[in-house]
Amino acid sequence: MNQLKQLGQMKKLVWFWAALLCVSLWNCSDDENPASEEQKEEAVISFEGELSEPNSSFIATEGEVDGFYQRTSFSDPQALVAFSHYFSGQSFGGGFTYTNGTDVTTSGYTNLSAITGAGRDGSVYLTSNANEYTPARITNLQVGKYRFKGAWVTNTTYDYLAMKDGNDGGIGLVRKFGVGDWFILTAVGHASDDSEIGRVDFYLADFRDGNSMILDTWEWFDWSELADASYITFEMSSSDIGDFGMNTPSYFCMDDITLQEN
Template sequence: MPSLRILIPFLGHVWLATCIVPAAVTVDFDEMSGYTNTGPNGSYFDGYGQAANSAGFTSQGFQFNTGQYGPGWSYSNVNDPTTPGFTNQFAAVTGSGFGGSGNYAVASGYLDVAPNAFNPVPFNPADVNDLRYLPSITLPVGMNAASVLVTNATYAALSMQNGDSFAKKFGGPGGDDPDYLLLSVFGIDDSNQSLNTSVEFYLADFRFDDNSLDYIVDQWTTLDLSPLAGASSLHFNLSSSDVGAFGMNTPGYFAIDNLTTASAVPEPSSLALLGITTLGAVHFQRRRKRNAR
């Protein structure tokens, strides 16, 4: 990591402060290899093929959870935006990673936000155990998430576009149903406390009065994660307007690429200002003592 050296004046002396500043990182998954399964549409890493308590995989120092029959991540290079159904669960609707690059990551899994017959206790975003059950990313120490590119998985996008044997066509027969698929991102800090904020992004939105504005995201789109500054881990959940007796019907899949970060260490100007402020405070205290004599 690069170091930052700052000269700070203090009571007629100069202090040399050295800070380790983590370099900004972009996680694009393109260094990943060793796919464990080969599907009919290409090679992919199947997170659900790992042990139930699998530690997952690491890219650029970021830890991605996986788990058998539970929420988690897979990294993929599947290029298939047209095949519907579960057999194409590891494809992004864009057909490739951002800019035509090779790898990206696909998340699967969610916790229902309303009680149902399958899960009578709904998702609680303040419960860190609920958050850690979701597709999760652990950040390297000293890093804040800045942004990430998101899009729909082909499986979910085509289900929303056309409907399938489990889920409805978004908009309904007449196109007027106010359907949506919402991605929510939460954070847990170093004290193992959930942050009191979240970031939301509609992967599909049919709630407009003008049906021509309805959309299903089919391009890589930037999601600002800066409101989650201070999070040591990120946790992703999905919710949909299409729910049944056993919870969400819409396939719980989406894709990400190019997760970017910023250092959690203060900027040089902030550190210099801290030194000047400290100097001013001490000087003021000395003047008060002199005046009191």
């Protein structure tokens, strides 16, 4: 009987020490990973509901004269980021605008629609014309609270048809993409003193190494390498080069820009 009693006490002691070890490991885990208790807050940029007419786009009414265009900027409804914007009269010139276009068949620069015919989550999304004359820039207006995380991107109908069919709306500069061709969107991060802190590439079309892809869906563009940038500018490059530079239209679409809490 004494032996059975001692055995029972030993079992209880083993369970006690096992439970104590589990509690210790739990506390150490929490101490080493304080961020694990809660995820960082994220803010997603949206212009949903900002356009009252179907197949319309935002065009500013006032700006500073800059070459052939007038230049200004606009921010999202939450005032988290600002976008460069170039326009002439009632026409979009470059930088960024937001649109609810659905036209996936009409070629040419007047069609600002995404090749998807809609935004990633709704009807309104951003369209950009990014070149040296109309730089595309996104500025973080709340660097003390948020940093850049990334965005969803796709082709416009304009550049998609130019690459797929060699149809640029009658201008006649582009050629149909084939083996070895590529079209790249580059995000360039800048510090507050305008110095470059990094750059990341995203292929909007890729015909290298046996591929034959022209993007026609929304895909995630990761900006984690540029997270601490004060602003991001965008550059475009293509294998279709002519006497006056890149022939491929310098357009792309963007939606659900995502910021993450510091």
